[in-house]
Structures are given as C-alpha cells and as structure tokens.
Amino acid sequence: MTEKHPAQRSQLRLALKAGGFVVGSLLGLTLAWSLGFLWFVATLPAKVADETTHTDAIVVLTGGSERLATGVALLESGLADRLFISGVHRGVELPEIFKAARTRHPEPIGAIVLGYAADDTVGNAAETAQWMAREHVGSVRLVTGAYHMPRSLMEFRHAMPGAVIVPHPVFPDAVKSAEWWRWPGTAALLATEYSKYLAAEIRHWFLPRKPSP
Secondary structure, three states: OOOOOHHHHHHHHHHHHHHHHHHHHHHHHHHHHHHHHHHHHHOOOOOOOOOOOOOOEEEEEOOOHHHHHHHHHHHHHOOOOOEEEEOOOOOOOHHHHHHHHOOOOOOOHHHEEEEOOOOOHHHHHHHHHHHHHHHOOOEEEEEEEHHHHHHHHHHHHHHOOOOEEEEEEEOOOOOOHHHHHHOHHHHHHHHHHHHHHHHHHHHHHHOOOOOOO
C-alpha cells in the first residue's frame, strides 16, 4: 500500500477538522433552536391578562374569524371608541368583514377603519403606526392569535415605542397549544412562528430604534 504524502495527510486532517467544526456547529445551533422553541411555546399567553383597561383604539390583525369577532365584541363592550383592522385584502369591504367574523354590524359602524396596506406583521405595525399618528391615537388593544402575539408585540413596540399596547390574544380551536406535540399541524405552525420570531429579533439588532413621537 502506498503511504500518503505528508501534504495529503495534512489536507486530510484539515478537512476532518473543518467537517467536525461544521457538524458541531450544526448540532449546537439545533440544540439552541430546540431549547429556544421550548421556551417560546412555554411562554405563549394562556389567557387575556388585562380585560378591563380602556384604550384609544382596538387593533385587529387579520388572519382568523376569531380575531375579527373578538375585536368587534371589544368595541361594542366599550373598551375603545375605534377599531382599526390591519391587513385587509384590497376590495374587501365591511359587510364581508362582518360575514367572515359571523357577527352583526356594531354601532357605531363609523368607528371601524380598514387598513389595506399591510401584507405581513411588519406591514401591520407600520400601517398601524401611521394610522395612530394621523389620528392622534396613543394607546391600543392589540388583538391577534396567542401564538402570533410575541412577534406582533415586538414589531409594534419597535414601530411605535411611545405607544401603550395592551395585548389581547385569541385562542383558535384549531391551534392546540396546550398539547402541541400531539398535533403535527400545531407543532409545524409553532415552529414556523418561532423561526419568524427569531428572524425578527435578529433583524431588529441591525435596525435603529424609532424615536418616540
């Protein structure tokens, strides 16, 4: 058998070291992601912590009929005088919103404003911040899914650091957060949302924080 040249042995050792470093890094990142994911799921809101504080407006992020129905109910209960629905598809009007929410038209109907500019959570925050500045709104009750609340709060607080934001999570029956490991659909949803949360947090490391109005 031909003995390997010293240069070849050196290259092989370097390749093995590089491969070991890559594998070790991947394992470390996987472990860190997994531990972070477990923390994320464990800290998701399990109930509405504040059900009584009055705010200038209620903000609903589209994405489920439960969110819309909850926002309308909160408006009717008097917890705010205005309701802003962010992320509405262009061409959709109030009658279709109420049909999707399976609720009747609230009074006064003029208190509801539809926002058509947002396509994602970052857009929701930017669109809402612009509306709040235009309408001189200083506090909002934010309505979205419990699994979506951490990322929504992060984006909203970054876009409007001077505003008071009261989280009001909703709990869709389809999302089985309590026993997520038994439901592949919920596990995939939570894993995706956690990855988006991490990406948002990393992005904010490199973005300047907006000054308070």
